[in-house]
Structure formats: structure tokens, C-alpha cells
Amino acid sequence: MHPYLITAKPGRFRRTLTAARVWTVRFLALTVMTVLGAVVLTVRCARPVVNYLATRAIYLELWAAQRIGRPPVSGFVGAGITDEFVNEFHRARRTATATGSAS
Template sequence: MHPYLITAKPGRIRRALTGVRVWSVRLLALTVMTLLGAAVLTVRCVRPVINYLATRAIYIELWAAQRLGRPPVSGFVGAGITDEFVREFHRARTATASTGSPR
């Protein structure tokens, strides 16, 4: 190896390509952050509307179930999902409480 190769600076083209690469990655990261932020904002803004529509759908289903004389399906499905969430929450809470305890 020749000593002048160790201290040689990269040429203008290589430095320009490096600058383009760095700024393109930064621009890509900014674009991803902006899109994710817009998605989160949209979900947070639409959530009350979804909650309202779900409540209205439950009332309509209850009304229809009364007219037909059958039990509402959403009550069974919703109760099962709620029970599973509660079980998972308690399982996670007791697992972290027992493993993270200093005693």
C-alpha cells in the first residue's frame, strides 16, 4: 500500500454522492414520520365517531333482537372479548409484579 492512498481525500463526485445519500435518507425518515403522524392523528380524531357509530349499532341490534325475539349476537361476542382482555391484563400484571419484585 502506498502512503499517499491513506491520506487521500475522496473526490468531488464521491462527496456529492455521499451528501445526496445522507439527505435522501433524512428526507425519507421525515416522510415516514409525517405519514405516521398523520395516520395517528386521523385515528385519534375518528375514534369518537367510531365509538358513537358502534353505540348506535348496538342500540339498533338490541331493537331488532327485541322485535325478532332472539338474543343479540354482539352481547355474546363482546362479553367474550372483554373477558379475554381482562384475563390477559391480569396475567400481564401478575407476571411483571412477580418478576420485577426486589424481595
């Protein structure tokens, strides 16, 4: 006696639907991975350009500040943001618990 006589074997239509569902999920996962990879690659490639443009903007602001006779604003804003990030980082380190990272 064949085992599929006791338990019903899925029909061709059901097996086709299951295969289509499996391959659709695989295709969607591959598409998501490809899109995310392209975004990450674009951001990583653009980073040196952004750094260069930021450096040029700072030099331009320093030049304008010298001509006007006022202090540059980005130095004050950048230092304040940096200090806040450092404070937040140290606050997070002090309040972190060892039990939160258990595997």
C-alpha cells in the same frame, strides 16, 4: 505541510455522493414520519365516529332483538371478549419479571 497531503482528501464526486446519501436518508425519514403522523391523526379523528356508529349499531341490535324476542348477540360476544382481555392482562402481570424491564 497540509494534513490532506498525508491522508487523501475525498474528491468532489465522493463528497457529492455522500451528501446525496445523507440528504436522501433524511428525506426518507421525514417522509416516514409524515406518513405515520397522518395515519395516527386519521385514526384519532375517526375514533369518535367509530364509537358513535358502534353505539348506534348496538341500539339498532337491541331494537331488533326486542322485536324478534331473542337476546342480543353482541352483549354475549362483547362480554366474552372483554373477559378474555382481562384474563390475559392479569396473566401477563402475574408472569412478568422485574429483570425484563431493566434499562
